[in-house]
């Protein structure tokens with residue numbers, strides 16, 4: 530027995546977020562013949578609309594309501610709750626992004642619905658949708674399902690296969706009633722421009738206190754550039770002001786699940802591991818053979834990162850050029 534699924538998609542830098550494509554693909558599995566409905570607030574570019582139809586959405590609700598052009602908790606909560614009620618969605622999916630983390634608890638609470646956050650797996654068993662999520666900083670996994678009511682879930686990026694399933698998507702103009710806004714965004718100033726989004730990157734080159742300074746991070750950036758990846762950091766490196774906190778990976782930073790994670794000069798504290806242990810392949814470069822990161826790593830290089838990383842960069846250049 531399938532379920533009617535609504536996916537709140539997100540656009541970043543003019544492109545549909547990878548995790549939104551993953552959510553659309555998960556919806557195909559859950560819907561099992563029922564309707565798949567996508568929502569896109571604040572963007573109606575034809576390119577994005579046609580991309581969504583490649584991933585199985587039967588309907589796409591778009592809204593050009595001015596208060597939805599930039600994310601605010603108030604406006605998006607009102608719009609999403611109204612849309613869920615209008616279409617009669619049984620399952621609501623979104624990315625475990627800044628927006629998803631903020632919006633899903635608020636909207637699900639308004640509807641008295643169950644919410645599973647940061648999901649890394651989904652299965653349908655006898656009509657029940659069961660979500661898997663990490664607990665205890667990634668040391669164990671929990672399976673959760675709700676037998677009654679609407680089910681909300683936020684999905685961790687890079688955990689679900691993207692599956693194309695082209696359909697004819699009906700585009701529906703949605704005009705929610707938005708009122709009593711407590712927040713009005715007057716201007717958005719971006720901290721950094723360009724580069725690969727860390728939370729969705731397929732390759733992450735990460736630096737810790739062993740990188741010794743901002744200059745050391747340029748060495749890591751060179752390797753990330755060759756591999757088409759992003760640069761992350763431990764909190765040790767952020768606290769030491771070698772790099773910005775937006776790059777922090779771990780329990781109190783970003784959670785990443787790349788295909789390849791290269792930890793350079795990172796000891797492997799539990800709080801760091803919580804943010805990267807689900808990476809598919811982990812490479813550790815550390816001059817201390819006893820560093821805990823080696824217990825987790827698939828490949829370990831005992832050595833000075835200032836010698837190893839430039840050599841690795843040159844070799845990767847040769848192989849990839």
Ligand code: FAD
Pocket residue numbers: 736737738739740762763764765766777778779780781782793794795796797798799800801804814815816817820832833834835
């Ligand atoms: P260190 O532990 O100092 O390790 C540096 C490593 O670099 C060492 O292993 C050393 O051998 C190696 N090294 C030094 N020079 C070189 C070289 N030239 N070449 C190769 N290797 C070299 N941490 C996070 O990362 N993310 C979090 O989200 C996070 N949240 C936290 C939340 C709480 C509540 C608390 C209490 C802590 C949190 N921490 C977090 C901090 C965490 O406990 C560690 O202190 C931190 O991860 C250590 O960072 P590090 O590995 O860069 O530094």
